[in-house]
Amino acid sequence: MTEWTAALHRLWRAAVVITSREQLAELVLPPLQQLPGVRAVWGLRHAGPGDTVLAYRWQGLPLVGDRRKLVENLAPATAGPARVIEAGPELREQGVARVVAARFDQPGEAGGTILVALDDSADPEPVAVCLTQVVEVTHEAVRRLSEVRSDQEQQVRDALLAEASLQMDAVLDTEQTMYRVPRMAVPAIAEGCLVYVYEDGKPVLRSAVHVDMRLLGDMLRDPDEVRRMAEPGEHALVLRARGRVIGLLVFLFDRPADRIPPAAFLRDLAARAALAIDNGTLYEQRRQEVTRMQQHLLPTRLPWTEGLELAASYTVGDRELEVGGDFYDAVVRDDGAVAAVIGDVCGRGVDAAALTGMARHTLTALLQEGLSPQRALTRLNARLRLDGSWRFITAAVALLRPDADGYAVEWISAGHPAPVVMRADGTAGRGAGGGVPLGVLDGPQFGSSTLRLGPGDTLVMFTDGLTESRDGDGTMFEQDGLARALDRLRGEPVQALVDGLSSSADAADDIALLALRVRRSGD
Amino acid sequence: MTDLVLVVEDSDEDIEAIARAIGRSHPDVGLEFLRSGTGVLPRLGDAGRPRPKLVLLDLNMPGEGGLDVIRQVRADAGFDALRLVVFTSSENQAEAEACYAAGADSYIYKPVNFALFQSVLAQTLDYWRSRDVNVTRTVVPPLGDSSAQA
Numbered sequence: 001m002t003e004w005t006a007a008l009h010r011l012w013r014a015a016v017v018i019t020s021r022e023q024l025a026e027l028v029l030p031p032l033q034q035l036p037g038v039r040a041v042w043g044l045r046h047a048g049p050g051d052t053v054l055a056y057r058w059q060g061l062p063l064v065g066d067r068r069k070l071v072e073n074l075a076p077a078t079a080g081p082a083r084v085i086e087a088g089p090e091l092r093e094q095g096v097a098r099v100v101a102a103r104f105d106q107p108g109e110a111g112g113t114i115l116v117a118l119d120d121s122a123d124p125e126p127v128a129v130c131l132t133q134v135v136e137v138t139h140e141a142v143r144r145l146s147e148v149r150s151d152q153e154q155q156v157r158d159a160l161l162a163e164a165s166l167q168m169d170a171v172l173d174t175e176q177t178m179y180r181v182p183r184m185a186v187p188a189i190a191e192g193c194l195v196y197v198y199e200d201g202k203p204v205l206r207s208a209v210h211v212d213m214r215l216l217g218d219m220l221r222d223p224d225e226v227r228r229m230a231e232p233g234e235h236a237l238v239l240r241a242r243g244r245v246i247g248l249l250v251f252l253f254d255r256p257a258d259r260i261p262p263a264a265f266l267r268d269l270a271a272r273a274a275l276a277i278d279n280g281t282l283y284e285q286r287r288q289e290v291t292r293m294q295q296h297l298l299p300t301r302l303p304w305t306e307g308l309e310l311a312a313s314y315t316v317g318d319r320e321l322e323v324g325g326d327f328y329d330a331v332v333r334d335d336g337a338v339a340a341v342i343g344d345v346c347g348r349g350v351d352a353a354a355l356t357g358m359a360r361h362t363l364t365a366l367l368q369e370g371l372s373p374q375r376a377l378t379r380l381n382a383r384l385r386l387d388g389s390w391r392f393i394t395a396a397v398a399l400l401r402p403d404a405d406g407y408a409v410e411w412i413s414a415g416h417p418a419p420v421v422m423r424a425d426g427t428a429g430r431g432a433g434g435g436v437p438l439g440v441l442d443g444p445q446f447g448s449s450t451l452r453l454g455p456g457d458t459l460v461m462f463t464d465g466l467t468e469s470r471d472g473d474g475t476m477f478e479q480d481g482l483a484r485a486l487d488r489l490r491g492e493p494v495q496a497l498v499d500g501l502s503s504s505a506d507a508a509d510d511i512a513l514l515a516l517r518v519r520r521s522g523d
Numbered sequence: 524m525t526d527l528v529l530v531v532e533d534s535d536e537d538i539e540a541i542a543r544a545i546g547r548s549h550p551d552v553g554l555e556f557l558r559s560g561t562g563v564l565p566r567l568g569d570a571g572r573p574r575p576k577l578v579l580l581d582l583n584m585p586g587e588g589g590l591d592v593i594r595q596v597r598a599d600a601g602f603d604a605l606r607l608v609v610f611t612s613s614e615n616q617a618e619a620e621a622c623y624a625a626g627a628d629s630y631i632y633k634p635v636n637f638a639l640f641q642s643v644l645a646q647t648l649d650y651w652r653s654r655d656v657n658v659t660r661t662v663v664p665p666l667g668d669s670s671a672q673a
Contacts (some may be wrong), residue, residue, distance in 0.1 A: 005607075019547065019550070020550070022551075125574060150643075152638065155638040156638050156639055156642040159634070159636035159638050159639040160639055163634055163636060163639060167614075179614070179616050180614060183536070183614070183632050184632055184634070186631075186632070187629075187631065187637055187643060187646035187647055187650060188634070188642050188643050188646060191646075191650060196657070211629050211631070211646070211650050212628065212629065213622075213623045213627060213628060213629060213630060214623075214628065217623065231530075254650065255646075255649070256652075373563070499618065
C-alpha cells in the first residue's frame with residue numbers, strides 16, 4: 001500500500017494545479033488501473049441529475065459501442081460511498097466479475113462517476129477504499145476548477161462592464177453606442193447580441209453582432225426571424241431610461257447553460273446601455289433644437305444687389321448645446337449703399353439669444369433708415385446700458401458705397417475682430433479692428449478705418465470663433481491656419497469661400513461668416 | 524491530431540498576448556504565427572504541413588492587409604472549410620461589413636483587458652470548434668491499449 005499512498009499523494013498535488021477538466025481523466029484513472037485484478041477503469045461525466053452522459057473516459061477496456069450502455073446502467077444514480085456491483089453476463093464474458101463504483105456531484109457542475117472493473121481474482125474491499133480516495137481527489141479538483149472558473153468569469157464580466165462603460169462614455173452618438181454594446185458583448189458573454197429600439201411602438205432592429213457573421217446574415221434576411229427575436233423573453237432585456245422603455249437588448253446564446261452569465265449581470269449591462277443610448281438621443285435632440293433656434297436668429301436670406309455678391313455661413317460649435325450669440329445681416333439702403341453687420345453677444349443660452357435678436361434688429365433697422373454706423377452702434381450701446389445688461393457685444397458695421405467700378409468701405413468696429421480683404425489677384429490682408437465692445441462704456445469708443453474694394457475683391461467679416469479655434473496642437477487658427485485656408489480658397493465662388501473657411505477651422509465655438517464680393521463686369 | 528490555428532499578426536505585444544491566452548484556455552491547440560498577410564496563401568497551400576482549421580487575422584498590417592488575405596483565401600474553394608476570424612479593436616462598422624462581404628466568418632472585438640481578451644479568444648475557438656464536423660470528441664484508442672483520451 002506504500003505505493004498507493006505515494007500515488008495518491010502525487011494525485012493530490014497534481015489535482016490542485018490542473019486548469020481544465022479535460023486533464024482530469026488522464027490524472028485520476030491510471031493509478032486505479034495499476035491496482036491488482038483491475039480490467040478497466042471507466043469515467044462518466046453526467047449532465048446534472050439524470051442519465052445523460054456528457055463524456056466517456058477510460059483505461060483498459062475501451063468505453064465504446066454497446067459497452068457504454070452496460071456501464072451507464074451500473075452507475076449509481078446519486079452520490080455516495082463506493083459500492084460493489086456484481087457484473088451481468090455481458091461483462092462477465094469480457095472477464096469482468098464485479099464493478100466497484102462511486103459518484104460525486106458538485107452544485108453547478110457536471111457530476112462524475114468512476115467505475116473500476118475487477119476480474120475474479122481481485123478483492124473489491126481495498127479497491128473500494130482506493131476508489132473512495134480517488135473520488136475525493138476528483139471531487140476536490142472539480143470543486144476547485146469550478147471556483148477558479150467562477151472567479152475568471154466574474155473578472156471577465158467586471159472587465160466587460162468597465163470596458164463597455166468606457167466605450168459608451170467615449171461617444172455621444174446613438175448609432176455608435178448601439179453598435180459598440182453588442183460588439184463588446186460578443187463573444188465574451190454571448191454568441192449574438194441585438195439592439196432593438198421602439199419606434200411608434202414597434203421594435204426596430206438597429207444593430208446586430210454575432211460570432212458567426214454568415215449565420216447572422218441568414219437570420220437578418222428573414223423578417224419573421226428578426227421579429228421573433230424581439231419577442232420578450234429571459235434573454236431579451238428591456239432597455240429602460242428615465243422610466244421609459246426605449247428598446248430591447250437581445251442576447252443569443254449557443255453555449256452550455258452553465259456558461260450563460262447571470263441574469264443580474266445582463267440586466268446591469270442593459271441598464272448601462274440604455275442610459276448611454278438615451279444620453280446620445282437627448283444630446284442629438286438638443287443639438288437639433290439649438291441649430292433650429294440659431295437659424296431663427298439669423299436672416300433667412302441676404303439681400304441681392306447689383307454690384308455685390310453676398311454669402312454667409314453659421315457653424316454651431318462642436319461642444320455647444322446652447323444657442324450662441326453670433327449674428328450677421330446686411331441691408332441695402334435707399335442711396336444704394338450696403339450696410340453689412342456682424343456681431344457676437346458674449347455668453348450663450350436663452351438670454352444671450354434674446355439679446356442677439358434685439359441687437360441684429362436694432363442695428364439693421366437703424367442702418368436701413370440711413371443712420372451712420374457710428375450712430376446705429378451708439379444707439380445699441382445706449383440701449384444695453386439702459387437695460388443694465390451685464391452682457392457686452394462685439395460688433396462691426398461695414399458700409400459699402402458704390403465708387404467708380406468698386407466700393408468705398410467704411411469699417412466701424414466696437415471691439416470686433418478685423419475683417420479679411422481678399423484681393424482679386426489672390427492676395428489677402430487684414431483690415432483694422434479696434435474700439436470697445438458695446439455695453440461696456442456709457443460713451444462708446446469705435447475703431448474706424450476705410451478700405452477700397454475693386455472688382456473681384458472680397459470683404460470677409462467673421463466672429464472670433466473662426467480665428468480663435470485651435471488645432472490639435474493648440475495653435476490658434478489665426479496664427480497660420482487662416483492664411484493657409486485663404487490661400488487654398490482663392491478663386492473660389494464666394495459661398496464656397498465662406499463654407500471652406502468655416503470648415504477649415506476646428507469649431508469649438510460658434511463661427512459666423514459674412515462675405516461681400518464686388519462683381520466684375522459680366523459676372 | 525491537434526487543432527492548428529494560424530495567427531496573422533504583426534504586433535509583438537499582440538502575438539505574445541494571443542499565445543498566452545490560447546495557451547491557457549486551449550493548451551491542446553497548436554499555434555503558428557505569420558507576421559504579414561503575404562505568407563498566408565503559400566502557407567495554406569503547403570501540402571507538406573498540417574492545414575490550420577482557423578486563421579486569426581489582424582486587419583491593419585503593413586503590406587498585405589487582412590481584408591486582402593480574406594479575399595484571396597475565399598477565392599480558392601479548396602479553403603472553404605477554413606474559418607477566417609478577424610480580431611481587431613476597430614469600431615468601424617463599415618469595415619466589419621467589408622470583412623463579411625469578403626467572406627470572413629467572424630469579426631471579433633480585441634479588448635484591452637487580458638481576462639476579457641482571453642475569454643473572447645476562448646469563446647471564439649470553442650464556437651468554431653464545436654461547429655467543426657471533423658472534430659471527434661472522443662478519441663477511440665486501439666483495442667486493448669490503455670490510453671488516456673483528450
